[in-house]
Structures are given as C-alpha cells and as structure tokens.
Amino acid sequence: MSQLWIDVIKNTSTPIVELPFRGEDPIDIYPERYMADIPSADCWEIAHRHKMEIFDDFDPGCSVLLFGSGHSFWANFAQSLPNIAKVSVLDYIPEAGLGLNSGIDFYCDDILTKDITGKYDYVFSAHTVEHFNREQVLTRILPACTAAADKAVVFLVPYGIAWSDEPSHKCLFYETDELAVKAKRYKIIRDGVELVLWFTE
Numbered sequence: 377m378s379q380l381w382i383d384v385i386k387n388t389s390t391p392i393v394e395l396p397f398r399g400e401d402p403i404d405i406y407p408e409r410y411m412a413d414i415p416s417a418d419c420w421e422i423a424h425r426h427k428m429e430i431f432d433d434f435d436p437g438c439s440v441l442l443f444g445s446g447h448s449f450w451a452n453f454a455q456s457l458p459n460i461a462k463v464s465v466l467d468y469i470p471e472a473g474l475g476l477n478s479g480i481d482f483y484c485d486d487i488l489t490k491d492i493t494g495k496y497d498y499v500f501s502a503h504t505v506e507h508f509n510r511e512q513v514l515t516r517i518l519p520a521c522t523a524a525a526d527k528a529v530v531f532l533v534p535y536g537i538a539w540s541d542e543p544s545h546k547c548l549f550y551e552t553d554e555l556a557v558k559a560k561r562y563k564i565i566r567d568g569v570e571l572v573l574w575f576t577e
Contacts, residue, residue, distance in 0.1 A: 378428050381561040381574065382551075389557035392510045393548040401507050401544040403469065410447050410471035423453040429565050430500065430530055430572060437461045438497040443487065443521060444504025448475035454500075455480055466492060488516060492524040499525040502532040506545045513547060513555060522575060528560075529575040538569040549573075 416422075434440065436459045442451055445465035455463040455477055464481040465472065473482035483493050488508075492499075499521040508517055521529040533549045534540070540548060549555060549571055551562050559573040 378432075379563045379565050381563050383561050384551070384556055384559045386557055388552070389554045390550070390552050392513065392553050392555055393550075394510050395540065395546055395548065397546075398543045406446075406469045407471040410469060411474060412447070414449065419447075419449055423450065425566065426450075426453075426502065426532070427457060429563070430532065431457055431460065433574075434459055434498055435527065438527070439464070441466060441492065441494070441496040441499045441524060443467075443492075443499055443501040444507075445472050445482075446502075448472070448477075450502070451480050452477045462496075464494065464496065487520055488512065492520055494524065496525055497527045499529045500532075501530070503534065503539075505531050505533050506539075506542075506547050506549065509546045518555070518558065518575065522577065525575075527576070531555075531573045531575070533571050533573070535564055535569055535571040 431454065438460055439462040440454060440460050442454065442463065442465045445451055445467045451463050451465045454460055464483065465476065466483045466485060466487065468484065468486045470484050473484060476482055505513055505517060536548055536550055539545060551564065551571060556562055556573055558575060560576045561574045563572050565572060
C-alpha cells in the first residue's frame with residue numbers, strides 16, 4: 377500500500393546534518409555498474425515502488441527529467457509508464473547513456489557547473505542529492521532543478537541514518553530539516569528508510 381503524503385510544517389526547521397568528509401564520490405565505480413545488463417536483482421521491485429509512491433502522482437502526458445539517472449534501466453522503465461509521455465536523463469557519467477530506449481534524451485553534464493538543459497513538467501532524483509554537501513543542495517541543486525521543472529521537483533533520499541555508512545554520502549535528511557521545509561509535502565517510505573520530498577514553486 378502506498379504511503380500518504382503529509383503537508384510540510386513551515387514554521388520550524390533544523391539544519392541539514394552534514395556527515396564528516398570521508399572522500400569524494402568514487403566515480404570510477406559507476407561506469408561498470410551502468411554497463412551491466414541489470415543493475416541489481418531487486419531493481420524491478422524498486423522501480424514498481426517508485427511508480428506506486430511517486431510516478432503515479434505525475435499528471436498524464438507529462439515530461440520527466442531523471443537527475444542522477446544512473447543505469448538506463450530506470451529511464452527505460454519510466455518511459456514505459458502510461459502517464460509519462462517524455463523522459464530525459466541527466467548524469468555526469470557518460471555510461472549512464474548506454475542502453476537508453478529510443479526517444480530518451482541524454483545529457484552528460486555536471487549540474488554544479490552547467491545549468492539543466494530544457495524544461496520539464498517534473499524533475500525526479502533518486503538517491504543522488506545525498507552525494508552533495510549542504511551548501512550545494514540548498515544553493516545549487518534545488519534551485520537548478522526547480523528552474524527546470526514546471527510542476528514539481530521530487531527528491532527521493534535516504535531517511536536519517538539509512539545508508540549513512542556510504543563513504544560518498546555527505547548529508548542526512550529528515551522531514552524537519554531546512555531542505556524539507558522548502559517542500560510542499562513529504563512521505564517516509566520503505567519501512568522508514570527513504571524520504572520523498574515534493575517541491576513546487
């Protein structure tokens with residue numbers, strides 16, 4: 377069963393928790409992952425959870441940009457959904473463009489140094505935002521995604537300490553922090569280990 381959205385309380389927030397620096401994202405691990413036939417055994421389960429918890433709330437006939445798109449499986453799955461008419465992807469790893477279905481646009485850009493190409497109804501990002509520091513999230517990532525989205529930006533991030541042992545993760549996110557207070561609504565899913573934030577202008 378899909379969890380219900382909760383309206384964000386705007387009158388209080390706590391700072392985003394930053395993790396101690398433990399090294400930059402090891403980008404050399406991604407090309408091999410993105411070239412694999414299937415990224416993991418549970419990818420279909422995860423994709424259907426994204427559909428139920430997030431994509432089903434997107435308007436029919438919409439366009440979607442996947443920011444930090446990762447393996448082509450995710451974009452190809454999103455393209456197959458009946459309410460999504462157009463999928464584009466943005467990732468700074470070139471191999472993320474391998475295996476994309478026809479009709480999916482791929483942009484190999486670094487969001488920290490280049491603005492997002494195009495406008496979309498929705499910008500969706502799963503397990504990407506936590507790889508940036510607090511300042512980057514608040515002053516670059518969210519504003520860039522918001523500028524590219526006509527309807528909403530949706531971030532799916534680890535909730536609290538979930539996956540906090542990943543060396544490249546730089547922030548922890550909660551429904552009461554200064555990122556969440558900028559959102560319109562949120563929900564905590566996957567038995568309390570993922571937080572979904574829905575941002576509108």
